[in-house]
Amino acid sequence: MSADRSPATADTGGYDDRRRWKALGVGLVASFMTLLDVSIVNVAVPSMDRALHATPSDLQWVLSGYALTFGLMLVPAGRFGDARGRRNAFMLGVTLFTITSALAGLARSPEGLIAARLLQGAAAGIVNPQVSGLIQQLFRGAERGRAFGLLGATIGISTAVGPLLGGLLIQLGGEQHGWRWVFFVNIPVGIVAVLLAWRLLPARPTGQQDRHRLDPVGVLLLGVGVTMVLLPLVQREQWHTPWKWALVPAGLAFLVGFGLWERWYARRRTPLFDLRLFRLRSYTLGSLIALVYFGGFTAIFFIFTLYLQIGLGYSALIAGLAITPFALGSAVASALGGRIVNRFGRPLVAIGLVAVVVGLVATVWVLRGSPSGSVPLLTAGPLLVAGLGSGLVIAPNQTLTLSEVPVPQAGSGAGMLQTGQRIGSAAGIAAVGALFFSSLASSRGDWAAAFRYSLLLAAGIIALALVAALVDIFAGRRRG
Known part of the structure; x- marks a missing residue:
């Protein structure tokens, strides 16, 4: 019981517990910055095309290369942080991310931009498992749930508001060079994060030696x-x-x-990764829920942005504002979910998944036929419901999934969990995007119909995550 009530029992090696929330803040800022770059670049593609005369293949690599190297680095970087110290790995990752952001913003050719994005994604993959590992290391019990709640809010908001911030930066910087500010904005944030990490994050405890090879x-x-x-x-x-x-x-x-x-x-x-973690039902089913949920969750913003900007002719800024209700709902519910997850457990995740499915189906319903009003206004309410549900999924599921993972394996365990999320995101965008474009072709340019069909597929994918959550709930009750 004392371990649950007191975070001082964490493996901090004499670290001052009073600084742990400040340390978490540094980690969340870095996570927000790296996850934002997954989606913020989408709205900058037209500007990049005009400025660099890039081919469609070049632009695809600018978008997907980041996600690819991000996913590749997660598990090795998590293991490196476990073995050699999470502060060292975190500072290395943020430093590289800052440098590569500058290189991306200064790129004069498509090839230079692609190379910078590949390295930037690798740097992001170094940073993110350290944040989850630090939460495991510094927090216990209810406080760990609140910390993961803040991380979940960061994930949800960064994914949803990327198009909005990208649209604002492009509008401020101009159509020709505004896309460069999408990358330059990371530089001051990265510098401050590195300096604060050196002061606030715990160093590897003296005498903690991991002589094993990686x-x-x-x-x-x-x-x-x-x-x-x-x-x-x-x-x-x-x-x-x-x-x-x-x-x-x-x-x-x-x-x-x-x-x-x-x-x-x-x-x-x-x-590199201890397979015995998959003997833990909480870790196995939680990882499966994350993989499947991100397959539907990330695809929503991909098709919604296409529908609004290309199909209906809205600006990048308006398209970003249209997604804001989802982001706000996710932020509020993530903070709440982190506080109550230890009380309700996996049923809380199931409730969130139901809310997401209901919100997406309601979005399809309000767009039935030929919508006569403003689409961003029509979808605001349903997307708010879906966002509230998402906030009850990401953070609580991460808390429950990692709850039984030993602290010495926190980084690699979190890395494998996030690798599943990256694979799920890529697979979901591929499946939902394929239906979107095939429906668009077969309906002879009916963007509303293509969006509705593909959004229903995203809702169906998320419903599969609900099945995994229910399996975990019923298995836990049989054991109890």
Whole structure:
């Protein structure tokens, strides 16, 4: 009981507990910055096209290359932070992210921008598992739930408000060079985050030595497997050959090889990822919920932005404002969900998933036929409901999923969880986007119908996450 009430029992190595909320604030700012760059660039694509004379393939790599290298780095970076100190890894990641943001903003060619985005995504992948690991390390009991609630709000808001902030920056900077400010805005934030991290984040406790190697074979197998699974998903519009999908089973074979290697390696040394975490029902089902939910959740903003900007001719700023109700609902509910998750457990996640599905179906309903009013106004209420539900999913699910993960494996455990989220996002955008474009073609340019059909698919994907949550709830009751 004392461990639940007192965060002082955390593995802090003499760290001053009074500074832990400030340290969390530094981590959340860095997470917001890196996650924002997943979505903020979408609205900047037309400006980049005009300024750099980029091809469609170039622009696709600017968008998807970031997500690809982000996903590749999560587990190795989490393991590195566990082994060598999370402050060191965090500062390295933020420093690299700041430098590569500057390089992206200064790019004079599509090739230079793509290279900067690939490195920027890798830096983001270094940063994010450290934040989850620090929460595991510094907080216990109800306070850990509140900390993850704030992290969940950060994830939800950064994903949803990216188009709005991107539209504002482009409007302020001008059509020709406004896209550069999308990257330059990270520079002062990154510098301040590095300086504060040095002062506020806990160093590795003196005497804590992890002399084990960082499992290079495991890193290679996981990296090849994730790359082969993600590549055909993120390049779905540019690679027209059907043979691209052969990479997916090949990638899954590498991931199976990774699992077999890690099982063998764990008998001798500390593995890149401890497969015994999947013996924990909370971790296994929570990871599955995250993977499936992000498959539907991220796709919503992708198709909504296309529908508003290209289909209806709204500006990037108005398109961003249209998503704001979802972001606000997510922020409020995430903070609340983090506070009450320890009381309600997985049923809270299930309630959130139901609310998201209801909100998306209601969005389809208000857009039935040919909507006569302003689409952003018509969808504000349903998207607010969906956002409130999302806030009860992301943060509480992360809290429950990592609740039984030992602190020494917090970084790699969080990294694997987030890798699943990246794969889910890519797969969901590929599936929902494919339905969107095929419906658009078959309906001869009926953007409203294409949006409704694809939004129903996103709702169906999220309903599958609800099934996984219900399995966890009923399994827990049978044990009880």
